[in-house]
Amino acid sequence: MLEKNERSDQMAEQETTGLARNLKNRHVQLIAIGGTIGTGLFLGSGQSIHLAGPSILVAYMITGLACFILMRALGELLLSNLEYRSFIEAIREYLGDTIGFVTGWTYWICWVTIAMAEMTAIGIYVKLWLPSVPQWLPGFIILLILLGVNLITVGAFGEVEFWFALIKIVAIIGLIVIGIVLLFMNYKTPSGHASVTNLVSHGGFFPTGIKGFLLSFQMVVFSFIGIEMVGMTAAETQDPEKVLPKAINDIPLRIIIFYVGALFVIMSIYPWIDLQPSQSPFVMVFKDIGIAAAASVINFVVITAAASACNSSLYTTGRMLAELTMGSKNPRVKKISRLSKHHVPANALVISTIVIAVSVLLNYFIPDQVFTLVSSVATTCFLFIWAIIVLTHLKFKKTQKGKESKFKTPFYPVGDYLILAFLAAVAVILCFKKETFIALVLSIVWFSILYLLERRKTVNKPN
Template sequence: MAEKDKYSRGLKSRHVQLIALGGTIGTGLFLGSGKSIHSSGPSIVFAYLITGVICFLLMRAMGELLLSDLSTHSFIDFIARYLGEDVGFVTGWTYWICWVTIAMADVTASGLYVKYWFPSVPQWLPGFIILVVLLFANLITVALFGETEFWFALIKIVAIVALILVGIVLVAIGFKTPQGHASLTNLVDYGGLFPKGIKGFIMSFQMVTFGFIGIEMIGVTASETENPKKIIPKAINEIPLRIIIFYVGSLLALMSIYPWKSITISQSPFVQVFENIGIAAASGIINFVVLTAAASACNSSIFSTGRMMFSLTYKGSSKFEKKMSTLSRRQVPANAIKFSTLVIAIAVLANFVVPNTALFQFISSAATTCFLFIWGVIVVAHLKYKKSLKETKKSSEANFKMPFYPLSDYLVLAFLAFVCVVMCLEKTTLIALGASIAWFVVLILIRKHHHLTVQGK
């Protein structure tokens, strides 16, 4: 690869670790965890533990791929190499559109969060300002993106650690709440660990799996990491465990302070806890945390979509592809970042002009289901990589081998298939799954048309 096509390796270890950690801890935990708890009770903790183990194995598979060739731009390059250019095309554009819709959702939501303090501010304005600021942060250097994401993630982590520490203290002193006393017995006193039965437990995997979306972002940062052979394995080995601790720890704290049946669905459970221990400004504090969580997701989206656009158009022959696959003098894909951000901005402004919440939620839900496909393709690419090593009688170039291969790969694929089956059990997610399949068909047709056009010239 030519030197002018190489990214700057400006991401430090702390950047990469908090990028992966912050990418998966979103507004869902701070605002939506009450609904999750009500849907499955304390058993949701086991769902997070199981899903966390699966995500760790997924990341180990991706890590071995990344370290086998440090000259690649992202994990999409490995998918194209081992599964073919067509699969790489479909996966890359799917990943790009997924992050675009995630950014749309979070930029739109940020307008609502700001209106909490400033009700007269137009809803579109805060999101637009956030988008412009983050665009410039991404255009300057990759190190500035990493630093921004580091602090966004740190704010979320501080809030979660505060909740866990408060939970430990309240349980230790048997703090009296409006619903009784804070105690570990609250976990089992209201129908046991599985109050909604096995069905409730199984249905929770859909919500839980989507909570881990973004964990694969390390696969986009590898080519810009300072010392990838050291930092990538460390991040992959440590992040899943920390995510499990943060998710499981915060959920256990919430359900120990309040019986799971008494946790509010209408407001953030974090607000409920902090208000009841006498912190009057709890709503404002959590609103600030979810605003930074939304900005963090948008920041990750701009980073990911820019890099993905660069990879998808790299070595392309058209004028658009050549423009998108050019690095700036600061070694960032500036044109690809600008184009992706423009698409996000147009979609967000259109959403404000013609608000259609149902359609917007449907598109976001369909995009989210596509991550199951993306994760699955990463694992299949890893299987093909290992098979190619066996056929050529080479040893793995990465000193970071997938544990329990190939059983671990098949376990991840079986789990993803299981989540797809679970999605078929609910009407809304079944429709979203169908829309995702339709999206893949459209991409395949576009790819075939492109091939025919090229051959016809």
């Protein structure tokens, strides 16, 4: 009887320890697109253009190429072993448990803080419509709704993310189409006419010099934060060997259309010097064609973009926390990694939500500083995470000499080393601005503490 009960317990555990491959091709494709489109494009592009002028297009293309090679490296890693639950398992295998521990917990806390920042953003945007609503309330309500969605099935998460991403895509394509029409019409603006000559007729293509061009990379790189998240879906994707390569290979085209295309059109319609850093260029374009509610339209799009990021944060933090606690010898800690009957890490999702909800208190006590506070360190940490992915790929390739790869990374090994050089250059650029320099220092402190904690635990392990 005892053996029968043990077998029953084992069967029950097996039923709840396997992630379900319920993410369809269209889910993964839109998740990949959503990962390359953030609120920064809709609201922060004015500030980026003000800093670098038309040369911002080159910054996006360079960063986009780096991200494409990075994602090809990540794809090759994940498709080399379809048993990986995430890229953290690959890091552990090739760079060791200590680096895996540091990267895993860094990735988890990064997405927690991103969710905090997006909850704050939602509160700020909703206050434009409802000034009397407390800043913490809208984001908190959306967080609880998204938790409910994520607890249902991974398919529910994919469906919600599909529609969130679709709203962003429609807004950008709408802007590009309208912009092209205005260019053909030679549309008259307050400072002249819509024309591609606006890209070079106001100080040239690099009007702020090499300094402005280089400083713009900190904002451009931050626009791509989360692009690697599609790698977290590998264990829950239907036919990953077909779906993931397509999602990754389409990245350059998406970047050209959604970032370069949108900003090219905006700066052709309006001279870059006429774009205000504090105002969304999207609002300017839609207002000029007679849409009186342009600000409200973009506000809605931005709220959905922030909710999309929050949804991705819940998905990622839930899976990551489950993976990080899976190997614990403490039964209470290991229980966090258990999956529900719907094959989702329910305990990890709830715990991550509780931690994210700390932003409610931050928004109550320091509403003006919380967004900058929680987002700066997180975005800086992603430079480290991307670098570790590349280093893991380099180690993987050295151990796979002579073996045929399912998804070869182009330009290897030169491409990998160029990405590392690019990330190092961005880290240097971060030192030239006070806020990002402080964030960089705090990130280094965070990595050092995690590394020393894990090393101490390893040293103290009984032989």
